[in-house]
Amino acid sequence: MNIGAMTLAEAAGLGLMALGAGFFIAGTVGMLRFPDAVSRLHALTKADTLGLGLVVLGAMVMAATPGAVLRLGLIWICVALAGALGAQLIAAFVRRSGDGSGE
Amino acid sequence: MTAPGPDLIYGLAGLGMFAMGLYVAMTGTEALRRVLALKICAIGASFLLIVAAWRATPDGIDAVPHALVITGIVVMVSAMAVALALIRRIRALEDAHAAAGTPAAPPRPAPRRRTRPQQGTPR
Amino acid sequence: MTLADLLPRFDGGPLLSVPSTAAGLGLLMLVLLATLLAGLWRVLRGPSAADRMLAAQLFGTTGVAILVLLALASGSGPLLDVALTLAVLAAVSVVAFVASAGPGGGRGQS
Amino acid sequence: MDPMVIFDAGLALALVALSWAVLASADRFASVVLFIVLGLMVALAWVRLGAPDVALAEAAIGAGVTGALLLATLRHLRGQPEAPPSPAPVRWAVGGMVAAVTAALAAVVVALVAAPRPEGLAGAVADNLAMSGVEHPVTAVLLNFRAHDTLMEVVVLLVAVVVVWAIDRGLAPAHAPQGPLVDLGPVQDGFARLALPAAVLLGAYLLWAGAHAPGGAFQGGAVLAAVGILAILAGRWRPEPRHRAWARAAFGLGATVFVLVALGVGLGPRVAYEYPLTLAKPLILTIEAAVTLSIAATLAALFFGREPAGLTVPNTVPNTVPSTARGGRP
Incomplete structure (x- = not known):
């Protein structure tokens, strides 16, 4: 395989992953700084899921084998689903118990 | 060797976990925490095995220690399940005693465990 | 088995070519680990049970990302299976939490 | 490899801090949530140490089964006051002993790290891998070279579920709730419909992958058990007394097949588990499939935590009545 193309793919993958890591940082900052549990849910559902999506996309660009690409896609789908479910359940729980305030 | 390798780093970390787990398992007074302490102790011991395997073959898999640790994980989850069942059982017996001895015990939010007839309408 | 040929084996290292990529991946892993460590503060502090569970979910996502990076850096496909297992099981603990926290309460609603 | 050293050090620090x-x-x-997070970090550390099989087992059992088990038990402990700490002399004595043991072990660890690399058993395993019937060394060790260990492990699981069922028999009313614990709502329902088949597929895949890559009976069984746990939690499946016969069959299946294969091989000129080369892979896969089913059923039963008996409680404890159906769900 052409070496120039490989490094280009790797550079693109690393760039996507770095962007994803930025979203992870944003998610953590959000989780630390937002005032209550319900707004902290944003960090889980949006920032980290998007961050993982970018990391997975970068990994797909770098990983050449179809098996790896397939599994990376499955990983992202599963995490996104779990994040959505978790956010919904936790939000319902907070609403039911009413202890979501910062205290 | 300038920088410490993973063997030293994780070996010492595993040792620390082993020590903390052992101490709390022996001195703790709360059952659940002692169970957690035992599991942490087991993780620390597993770390020593895995580090030994890593030292033998850093680039491959030394399968015998790995198989031992996998066996240990499954045995530990069995032991943990039995311990937790015992804890639940002890709690049930304590509740039964409390209900039998002092009917005016402070109400506990025990939603689906059992209803005490003298408590009137449940929440 | 044709499917087996499609899936990368443990010893196959086709994912990585240049050392600079390894350094980049290592740096990214460090960043993700740092966000994990910072997030521990939320689990320790709470204040509510929901906050702690939320942070734990977040750690699951970050851990999956670190595993993906590790799989790339070491070129071993089966690490993706570990990540996939974590991803599939990510929901179990949160469902167990909400179910066992029971109607109307975190802990200590006395 | 400088970033990785920092990564290792940070992860190791996190492990120790989290344990504390x-x-x-x-x-x-x-502490239960921190423990679940600790399991995740331990899996990462084991990946770093080149043990993907162990990481997979820890991820499957730690993330799925153990966390759910602990959270379910927590519910029963709600409202219980904390016990006072141990008396100071006990703590000092134990602390001294633990410190001495740890110091001795630390000296051993440091000395071992400084020593030249040991040979290990990897070479011996690799030399005999071709005769084991599988291509993955860990599976070969678990189901061929040290199959007796694995049989004992399956028996331990069996004993655990027998004990757990025995513990909850008799005096007090059963401690587990009936029906779905809380109404988890339509989203959860849809998720369960989607996730349960996916997880079943993943479990089967891990079982199959164990022949040539990290994976195998324990990891696959743990993932399948997580399916059962999700189904129980979501109220999609409720263990009932009439399921007991099936459950017992599933618990015993793994050990039975394991022993039968040993007897079948041992009756010939060979010793137990010295599989004939042509039959090795089918025999190992048969054992693994049976053990996977057993592990899945056993772990799910351990999570449920008691025998699914009817609610007729023997009339030995006064002032308690079996929990009747309560609909008051907010």
Whole structure:
């Protein structure tokens, strides 16, 4: 395989992953700084899921084998689903118990 | 060797976990925490095995220690399940005693465990 | 088995070519680990049970990302299976939490 | 490899700090959640140490089964006051002993790290891998070279579920709730419909992958058990007394097949588990499939935590009545 193309793919993958890591940082900052549990849910559902999506996309660009690409896609789908479910359940729980305030 | 390798780093970390787990398992007074302490102790011991395997073959898999640790994980989850069942059982017996001895015990939010007839309408 | 040929084996290292990529991946892993460590503060502090569970979910996502990076850096496909297992099981603990926290309460609603 | 050294050091620090936090936290719920997070980090560390099989087992059992088990038990402990700490002399004595043991072990670890690399058993395993019937060394060790260990492990699981069922028999009313614990709502329902088949597929895939890559009976069984746990939690499946016969069959299946294969091989000129080369792979896969089913059923039963008996409680404890159906769900 052409070496120039490989490094280009790797550079693109690393760039996507770095962007994803930025979203992870944003998610953590959000989780630390937002005032209550319900707004902290944003960090889980949006920032980290998007961050993982970018990391997975970068990994797909770098990983050449179809098996790896397939599994990376499955990983992202599963995490996104779990994040959505978790956010919904936790939000319902907070609403039911009413202890979501910062205290 | 300038920088410490993973063997030293994780070996010492595993040792620390082993020590903390052992101490709390022996001195703790709360059952659940002692169970957690035992599991942490087991993780620390597993770390020593895995580090030994890593030292033998850093680039491959030394399968015998790995198989031992996998066996240990499954045995530990069995032991943990039995311990937790015992804890639940002890709690049930304590509740039964409390209900039998002092009917005016402070109400506990025990939603689906059992209803005490003298408590009137449940929440 | 044709499917087996499609899936990368443990010893196959086709994912990585240049050392600079390894350094980049290592740096990214460090960043993700740092966000994990910072997030521990939320689990320790709470204040509510929901906050702690939320942070734990977040750690699951970050851990999956670190595993993906590790799989790339070491070129071993089966690490993706570990990540996939974590991803599939990510929901179990949160469902167990909400179910066992029971109607109307975190802990200590006395 | 400089970033990776920092990564290792950070991860190791996190492991120690998390362990301390689990053990020292005043809040039971916090320590259980921290413990779940600890399991995740341990899996990462094991990946770093080149043990993907162990990481997979820890991820499957730690993330799925153990966390759910602990959270379910936590519910029963709600409202229980914390016990006072042990008396100071006990703590000092134990602390001294633990410190001495740890110091000795630390000296051993440091000396071992400084020593030249040991040979290990990897070479011996690799030399005989071709005769084991599988291509993955860990599976070869678990189901061929040290199959007796694995049989004992399956028996331990069997004993555990027998004990757990025995514990909850008799005096007090059963401690587990009936029906779905809380109404988890339509989203959860849809998720269960989607996730349960996916997880079943993943479990089967891990079982199959174990022949040539990390994976195998324990990891696959743990993932399948997580399916059962999700189904129980979501109220999609409720263990009932009439399921007991099936459950017992599933618990015993793994050990039975394991022993039968040993007897079948051992009756010939060979010793037990010295599989004939042509039959090795089918025999190992048969054992693994049976063991996977057993592990899945056993772990799910351990999570449920008691025998699914009817609610007729023997009339030995006064002032308790079996829990009747309560609909008051907010």
